[in-house]
Every structure is written in structure tokens, then in C-alpha cells.
Amino acid sequence: MIVGPIYLAFMHARSHGVQSVILTLCLLIATALPLTTSMLMSRYDQSLRDRAERTPLVAGSRGSRFDLVLATTHFRQASVVPTTMGFAMDVQDQGLGIAIPMHIRHTARGSVVVGTGYEYTTLRSFEYAEGGWPTGLGACVLGSRVAQKEGLAVGESIFSDQEDLYDISKAPAIRLKIVGVLETTDSPDDDVVFVDISTAWLLDGIVHGHDEAAAIAQDDPSMVLNRQGADTALSGAVIEYQEVEQGALNAYHLHDDPRSLPLTSVLIIPDDQRAETLLKTEINLSKLNQVVSPSRVTDELLAYVVRIKSVIDAVSVAFVATNLMLALLILALSYRMRARERQTMTRIGCAQWTIPCMFAAEFGGLACVGIVLAIALSFAARALAPELMALI
């Protein structure tokens, strides 16, 4: 007959809601913290390694190799010193592998816009839920989570985020036409918007389109800053096109050398081991550029993470111990405060096991609730892991 003590335990816990909630929270935190941390860390670790192993080489300007790799593999908008399209062309011209330009600077509705080439889709073995890779300027492909989050599909469009709303000299927001949506890949590719590399420069404002200079000068002479022969320098106040119309493609142009166009990095797929060694040697001899193996850099990065994890583990142990002690203190105080109730029960003639059972049922029940909630919380964290990964 254990029902009686369980009933009394339940009634006491219900009646002393604050105490029960504190006790449950203590146990919830004591369980959830190490469980969730360990799970997220292992997921983070796995995510970094998987991605790094599927990325042969990353090249770019000299600077933090961690930033370079994370920017290229996980599209982190870190402060990577830009390299140039000329560097990518040089690597390609060596004939030792394929150089894929990467441009990671802009966002569209908060999602990172990645400018790259078609070769990237081959490297990542992309499959399309709808449509395909953009062939022209001003088009984009959405990662599966972006499409889901924004409720967008092929045929619709998405505006890039303007760098500075109040500075008219900056490139305007561009309407990007959606021509494809990727299948889910469970990788950072799900959370970005892909555009062709030329569209990335369009977002930079380097490639741009506007009405003929002569027409502008005729309509509003104040827009002309300078004339030198056939060349006309126009004011930054000239309104550029915000959408690439097929009929106006000829109006798009750039004023710089194509070799000087900026890139975040260059992904390199070497032909073989020998080509990889040659590329590494040659690029790393240069004072301006570097090439790194993402898996090696990731190992190095994770070694730091492991060190941080051991600190987190130590803090977790202290935290869990403190919470358990707090829970035990509450239990002990509750036991003492209920001395009179215990005496009454004894004098009425309760069975010897009734009082221990009652306390065990109350503490055990709250512990079960705390642990079940902790597991639910951990599962929720696991389900939200990609979003949490993005925060990390």
C-alpha cells in the first residue's frame, strides 16, 4: 500500500508550489546543463570536422587561418582580409586543380549571401528541390532553411540588405530573383543564399547598372562631376538599377580591372597529392597569400575547444554539485520543518515505512519531473542545434 504516502507526497508538493518548483529547477539545471553542453559540443565538433574533411584546400590573404577557414566553410562573416579574383585566376592558370572563388560579405533578410561559381555545387554535390544554379546576373539559389524560414520559392524574389540606408553612395539593395531552392543538406549550405560570383560584385556596387551617362547628363547636369573626352564621371547620387532586367543587361558594367575584384577566399580542389603539395609550397612562399588544409586547421581549433570544454566541464561539475547540495538542503530543511507532522503521524500509528516513503516519493517525483524536463530540453536543444550552431 504505497498509494497513501504517494498521495500525501503529491498533495504536499502541490501545496508548496514554490519549494517544489525550486527543487525541480535545481535538478533540471543540474541534469540539463551537462547533458545539453556535452551534446552541443559534440555536434559542433562533428559539424566542423565533417565540413572540413569535405573541403580540400582554402586559400586567401595572410591573416587568421581560423577566420579564413570558418569564413569559407561555415560562411562566418569574420574580418578576413580580402584577396582578389586575380589570385584565383593565377591558381587556376597553374593547371594544378580547380580554383573556386568565394565571396562572403552580404546578407539578404539576415541570411548570408555567398557568391561562388558552379564548381562549388559539384564539390558539395548539391541537389535541387526546385530549379537550378543561376546562370545570370541578379539571380539566386536559396538554402533549404532560408526558403523555409522566409516562405520563398522559385519565381519569387528576395532583396539583399542595404549596407547603409542613409548613405546614397553605397550600393543599393538589389532584388534577387530566386531560380532554385536546394534540398536539405544538414550543413551551413542550408542557411545561406547562393549567387553567382558576378552577382556578389553587383551587391558590392562594383558591377552596376544605370541609365546612359549622356542621358543622365542631359536630364540633370548636376549629376556630372567631371568630363574627360568621351568619359563622364557621374555623382554617387545617380540612382542605380535595383533589379536586373533581361533587357537592361547591357547597361551593367564595372570600372575596375576584373583581376582586382574582391574575394573572401579561394577554394582549391587539387588534381592530386603532388598538385596539392606544389600549390601549398608556392602560395605559402608568397608574402601576401596563404593556403591551408581545413581539416588540419579544424583539428587545431578543436584542440582549443577541447580545452574550453574541459573548463566548462569543471564549471559544470561545480554547478551540478552546488545544485544538488541546494536540493539536499531544501530536503533536509523540509524534513526538519515537518517534525511536528511526523510526530503526529507516528502518534496516530502510521506504518514505519510511511514517512520515509512519503519523503522519497516527493523528492523522487520532483527529481523525475526535473530529469524528464531536462531530457526534453536537451532534445529541444538538439532539434534547434543548427540555429544554436549558428549562434556559436
Next chain:
Amino acid sequence: MTAPAASFADVAFTYPERDGFALAVPSLEIAPSERVACVGHSGCGKTTLINLLSGVLVPQRGEVRVGDVVMSRLSEPERRAQRIRRIGMVFQEFELLDYLSALDNILLPYRLSPATGDMVAARRRSRALASTLGVGHLLNRKPTRLSQGERQRVAVCRALVTQPELVIADEPTGNLDPKNASGVIELLLEHVTTSGAAMLVVTHNHELLKLFDRVIHLDTLNQQSVAEPSP
């Protein structure tokens, strides 16, 4: 001749850890349905007497019986089982549990031990008892929302719900004014008499003694009374 509801025979008790107190009761019998008051000065052993009778304490010598059961020869679990089944207790401050409703307080003996029996019948009996004592409409209320008088009635219901052979009340009027004290005793006497149980009431209130069948003066009864240590 009918067997007594409770009896002491050549009982001697001392607290092992405390010097200076001894209770010796050569003979004491309470007949079935008899209503007995126990009086005596503070520290003479009244609480010890009811603790011996209810099996909370065991005498070093002699026999304590409740009905046909020799309580003093039983093991602790057996004494608890006999106590909850055969004895109804009313405490000085009623000792209702604040987190239970009035009905659950009345049913407490059934929650505390499997020895008490069928819960369904007990629930029915509780409602009937509560109605008889005028608290039938308050069964869902917590004790904190009951008046002093209503709490007394609930405590009496709890003592009677197991249909005990003996009801022991430990100074149930201790904290009450004379009017309320008289009310509690009258309530107890009326309903204990109806149930057919014997009753032992420990009291300091001499004005109420006329309501009982018999009064035991523990100072006289206790042949070795020295002084009970203060609790």
C-alpha cells in the same frame, strides 16, 4: 464480566536517558464505553500515561492492554498497526495537516497505514461523520480556512473514522477559552458515546470533570511519581 477497553497491570516506566522521573501504575482499567478524565499537576506523567496506553512508549515492567491485545508485548510495527486500528487520537492543537483538505485530514489514518482497511467505506463513513458533526459542507476546505470550532470537529472526525475501541484526547482544551473548551468536551463525549468507544481525556480543566464517568488523579495513582521532565 466484560473485558476492559484498556488496562494497566503493575506497570512501571522510566525514561532511560533522564533521571528523576518514574511512573508506576499498579492497576488501572477503563471499561468499554466508559468516559474517563485524567488530571494531575504538570509533569506528573499524564502524557507518559497516554503514550504507554497507545504503545508509543513501552513500560519496563507490567502489561498494558487495549481490548484483548497486550500492547506492551508487541513489536514496534505491531504496536503501530494496533494503535491506528484500535485507538483514535485527538491532540491539543488538533494537528491537522495544512496541505490536506478537511476530508483528507479525516481520512489520514487510511493514507498512513494499510492496517486501517477499506478506503471506499472509510470515505463514506467520513462524509457521514462530518455531516453529523456539522462540517459536511466544509470537506473540501483546507484547515487554514476553517474556524477553531470547525477544526475541532474535523479532528474529532479523524479520531472516530476508524471506529476505534478507545479514544485518547491529550489536553484537547489546553488552548481554548472556557466556553470553547466545554464545547469540545461535550462534542467528544456525545460522539464517542454514540460510537460506543471508551474514552480517556487528559485535562487541566477541573470545571469539565463533572461531565465524565470517572476521574483519575494521576498524582494519587502514580506511586512513584517524582517529576516528569519538561518536554
